[in-house]
Amino acid sequence: MKDLICDEFQNAVSELLIRHHSILDVLSKFQEACARTNRATVKAVTGCGCLSIEAKKRQIPPDVSLHELKDYFSSHLNGEICPSCQEMVETELGKTLFYMAALCNLLNLNLYDIFLKEHKKLSTLRIFNFT
Numbered sequence: 067m068k069d070l071i072c073d074e075f076q077n078a079v080s081e082l083l084i085r086h087h088s089i090l091d092v093l094s095k096f097q098e099a100c101a102r103t104n105r106a107t108v109k110a111v112t113g114c115g116c117l118s119i120e121a122k123k124r125q126i127p128p129d130v131s132l133h134e135l136k137d138y139f140s141s142h143l144n145g146e147i148c149p150s151c152q153e154m155v156e157t158e159l160g161k162t163l164f165y166m167a168a169l170c171n172l173l174n175l176n177l178y179d180i181f182l183k184e185h186k187k188l189s190t191l192r193i194f195n196f197t
């Protein structure tokens with residue numbers, strides 16, 4: 067069973083993608099969108115200040131179990147993203163999705179199939195899926 071919204075999104079990208087039909091353009095625009103997402107996130111810290119980062123080396127006891135391990139990891143983020151920064155990050159993530167769908171179109175791949183495959187992999191591997 068296909069997901070209609072995902073397929074409609076992928077079809078809309080195909081219809082709207084006029085200027086960047088080359089695989090080189092799509093790959094570089096996809097990478098640019100990822101970089102702009104990172105930049106928007108960084109600006110929430112350095113520009114707005116709604117988020118801050120406090121990072122240090124993790125101290126993990128040697129006898130900790132695999133299930134307890136996640137208790138020792140941190141995002142290193144403090145604070146809560148403000149509506150303005152959230153809008154910026156969401157906009158850039160949207161562009162990332164756009165070029166991801168465009169890449170799928172050029173390679174004749176179905177975005178939803180990839181989503182399902184990844185979801186199935188995560189469901190199967192669960193805690194053993196370290197990425």
Ligand SMILES: [Zn+2]
Pocket residue numbers: 110114115116117147148149150151152
């Ligand atoms: Zn902010």
